[in-house]
Amino acid sequence: MLFITNRFPKGSIRSRKNRPFKFDLNNNAPSNSVFYCQRHPDGSMNEIMGENLMSELKKSDYRQVLLYIHGYSNLPDDVFEAAQEFQQLCDREKPKEVLVVPVIWPCDNDLGIINDYWDDQKSADSSASSFSRALNHFMQWRDQEAHKPDYAPCLKRINVLAHSMGNRVLRETLQAWNKYDLGAGVPMLFRNTFLVAADIENESVHRDERGRLISDASRNVVVYFAGDDLALRASKVANVRNKVASRRLGHSGPENMNKTPQNVYKVDCDDVNSRYDLKGHSYFRSDGDGNPGLVFKHIFQCIHSGRVFPEDPDQRSTVIRYED
Incomplete structure (x- = not known):
């Protein structure tokens, strides 16, 4: 499995091709460096460098790429387990369609949700x-490839799935990219961006808010939310305790759909989320028996077709329900 991380490794932070890579789990500080790595079936990892990772993605038999940005209080093994499960579900749905690439940022491994939550929120911002x-x-690799004599364009589509506080990582990353490297708006890189159980303010995806760049960078932005998501209730308590009062996007969906760009869609998962997870928070993968969940099926349909509602292009919302 290929992955990208800004967690510190053990030993030197100096990148070297094919060196063994091990996470320093006691260091939760975000590194300014980015490490492009590969994890093998036996659990060992090595650093392969950015150009090699991108070339591997281009050469892959898979038709599309899905960048998976995890939520808070996830250590690397938790992320790999979730990404591997999602990969297996995708392969089961249609082989060689979607290649999952985890993006691993440093979460806290202390006990206690309040400490973890605020440490992880700072880490999410600093990872941008x-x-x-x-x-x-x-972008530099793509430009370099275009000038090679044997250049062949990469036709793979890139999708993003951000879960929980991973949405904050995504939002702030695009803000930093635009501010320091672009200045005139972000390019449309992503076919679909899925904001699942998003732990950001529910007005974030409005046209005049910080999350507007997510829409600019994406063909489709799909917000999955559930009112009884217990993890986000704890998040809300943490925010109120620290004098930040705002409903979360993953609880209510966008505050006002009329204020969002036209490529933003919302999907109410309140009827199904607790069937996949006791907290009703990680409801985008499988059920308890390893079968693809209804939310996963909707995500996969969007990736496969490139359309959120293929039968009605003007539709912008739906409710996912079990059929009794």
Whole structure:
């Protein structure tokens, strides 16, 4: 499995091709460096460098790429487990369609949700500069490829799935990229961007808010939310305790759909989320028996077709329900 991270490794932070890579789990500080790596079936990892990772993606038999940005209180093994499960579901749905690439940012491993939550929120913000560099690396690699004598364009489509506080990482990364490297708006890089159980303010995706660049960078932005998401209730308590009062996007969906760009869609998952996860928070993968969940099926249909509602292009919302 290929992955990208700004977590510190053990030993030197100096990148070297094919060196063994191990996470320093006691260091939760975001690194300014970005490491492009590969994880093998036996759990060992090595650093392969940015150009090699991008070339591997281009050469891959898979038709599309899905960047998976995890939520808070996830250590690397948790992220790999979730990404591997999602990969297996995609392969089961249609082989060689979607290649999952985790983007791993440093979460806290302390006990206690309040400490973890605020440490992770700071880490999410601080990760923006390093991951914006990764986007810049991609643009530079693409330009370099275009000038090679044997140039062949990369036809793979790129999608993003941000879960929980991973949405904050995505939002701030695009802000940093635009501010420091672009200045005139972000390019449309992503076919679909899925904001699942998003732990950001519910007005974030309005046209005049910080999340507007997510819409600019994407063909489609799909917001999945559930009112009984217990993890986000704890998030809301943490924010109120620290005098930040705002409903979360993953609880209510966008505050006002009339204020969002036309490529933003919302999907109410309140009827199904708790069937996949006791907290009703990680409801985008499989059910308890390893079968693809209804939310996963909707995500995969969007990736496969490139359209959120193929039968009605003017539709912008839906409710996912079990059929009794």
